[in-house]
Amino acid sequence: MSKAFSRIYIFLVFFFLYAPILLLIFFSFNSSNSNVAFNGFSLRWYEELFHDEEILRALLNTLIVASLASVISTIIGTAAAIGLSNFKKWKKKAIMNITYIPVLNPDIITGISLLLLFVAFNIPGGFITVLIAHITFDIPYVILAITPRLRHVDSHLFEAAQDLGATPVNAFFKAVFPQLIPGIVSAFLMAFTLSIDDFVVTFFVRGNAFSTLSTVIYTITKRKIPLSINALCAIMLLCVLTVLIAVNIFDKRKSREEFK
């Protein structure tokens, strides 16, 4: 009896979570420009989407910022995680607490504090400020993703490699680094997704001319809302779904291999 209740409840909650989004996607195929009355199947909004310069430019900006920010933050963050693991206890704790600040701060505080920094030094809002902001909130997540993995790294391999003649640098890249790769990959993906998805921080530091996908969606939905937004939502959902499924399969395959 309670099993049935649990199934129904789970279903209801997921229905609640997905109904609005699925409806949005449903209306993306609407032949008329209405979010309430469906007048027939059409792909016109997808076509319009691909011709919307504003959105396309924002998409390009988003991809460039996200790619750059995730690469840079992964490099700096991984180096930081490794270096920090060798710090003395109090220094490490202090820096880790600082690292938590962008994670725990509401986005709006991160956004305005960076804005104030840029204002104080007369740096105009645009690509650079957005990039800096993204790197700033990506790095902590990279550090927090990699640090626990470091504990599981077998440092004996590092010593064994040196024992067999490798220099410390060589030993690191040949013996330790491969063990970190899955952690680095997932940290990279996390940073990338965070950057793609971010709205509030970007909104505050972007200035007037630079738009990312999320800010452009915000501006567009403040005016009249064309259904190309729905089409955009459908495509974004598809992308996220693909990535999540891929990650899940990759994880399962990895744990099956480790099990062997």
Next chain:
Amino acid sequence: MDKVIIRLQNIHIEFDDETIIENLNLDIKDKEFVTLLGPSGCGKTTTLRTIAGFVTPDRGDIIFDGVRINDLPPHKRQVNTIFQKYALFPHLNVYDNIAFGLRINKTPKEEINKKIHEILDIVNLKGYHKRSVDSLSGGQQQRVAIARALVNNPRVLLLDEPLGALDLKLRKDMQIELKRIQKQMGITFVYVTHDQEEALTMSDTVVVMKNGLIQQIGKPKDIYDEPANAFVADFIGESNILSGTMIRDFLVNFDDAEFVCVDKGFGENTPVDVVVRPEDIAICDPDKGAIKAVVKIVTFKGVHYEMIAQSKNYSWKIHSTQYQPEGSQIGMNIIPEYIHIMKKEAGTAN
């Protein structure tokens, strides 16, 4: 000690199309220390969990003190379990862990206090009541788990390989402790282990299991001296097991030699399994021995030397306090009482 407190009748348990327990019948007597002994996967833990109520048999009955308790959920049964990894409540200290069952039963506060300090005394953990669980060593956690179960005065205590995680010395000390507690409190212990030495040390009765079937039930000494089949012989203590032929009553042939033995009833010229314990072999001069062999490997084991000696047909394991150098020729003799004959089992080595 003769009253049956738990009777398992025709218990049959299947899981995922695999038979875990096959038609098991077992009587456990009151105040007895019974051990279920066997290799991994033999069904001993499943049997224990069936008594506790965490496993429901597909067929068969569990009878507790004359009452069928199949449908009684675990929290209503008068048994308590000690889990393999203790399963102490991490968010409660020692006192609250032990008090858990008493509080559920709405025992008055003063009585709880008295009982807990009594039980802590019995398990040698006096003064530990305020400690947190994760500040305790393995052995101490073990004793808290025991106290937590015993304080409820169960009729029967079920122990699922409780000493597995402890180091050797501690394990041996705890074996003596557990036996003492059992005798002192007069509780029936049903103990599960794969360690045959542990079973022989602690138990009044040993139940040897394999693949869901009981192989032999008996007192430790009886099982050791008279194993019922090759499996039991091999599992309990160390054995030499080889094929032989029962020529007629009291006479057996193995390893190209004839021996007088004390078994009968196998017929004439019947193929049988022969079991000889390593410590039951007498070493002598090569010409004075019934079997001649060459010593291949000698290992010093502290209590004795363990020697592997190769005869014409068999690689013998011998325990002796006499040292024989590797490569030397020896003769072996076995007195009739030390030769155990068993019905031939499929798949015994020659």
Next chain:
Amino acid sequence: MKSRVIAVPYVIWSGIFIIVPTLFVGYFAFTDSNGTFTFENISKIGKYANVFGRSIVYAAVATVLCLIFGYLLAYFMAHLKEHQKSLCLVLLMLPMWINLVLRTQALQNILMDNGVINRLLGLLNIPSLKLLDTSFSVVLGLIYNYLPFMVLPIFTSLEKLDNKVIEAAQDLGANSVNVFTKITLPLSMPGVYSGIIMVFIPCLSTFVISEKLGGGKVYLIGNVINDMFNQNYNFNVGAAISLVMMLIMIITLVVFGFLDDETKEGIL
């Protein structure tokens, strides 16, 4: 491997882009547009006391509702079979990765006067309800966006529960109610605290949700900050208000056990 110097780039970066901006918030809060030290901005905060109060109430209500519905979901999910569990996890995480604005827009569409809900009501001959631009729609929007953030940490801590501990409790006489109140609930508290932090703080600071679903009728502290920085360009008062918000946030973190390592790890 033992190198410490490779962390230096990050230390420098965090100094410039985490510590300094935070200090600047303080600086701007306590100076006026000319740079002279003043308490004026702080005193102006008083004007917004009722907005603060309102934001706290909205955030608290949303958090409590998320806690009730979220704990139930986490509990049921934790008892599913393995493959069902992974499926539910993926389904739960998916909305988190969809743009906040889009999610809120989707909800807005449904709640509109001629949106799907009202149309369905119309079919049943029930008069249409004003669902949008109300406190209801804002709270609903908060729950809609942040429910997964409550479910995940609670689910994680329920998953970590050793089943043997539950069996031990049953073995000692606990029925299912006892097991829940004495074992499951206390042991899942780290997850609950994480969840509360991860929902309350974003709810408190939201401006998109109150703007889109409140239509100007629900004016929260996030909206105030947004206006200060993007419209009035009154950075000083804006900074002062942000400072107060940071204070509230720190109090929340301390109260709900940020200092406890287990909860900290749970947040991630």
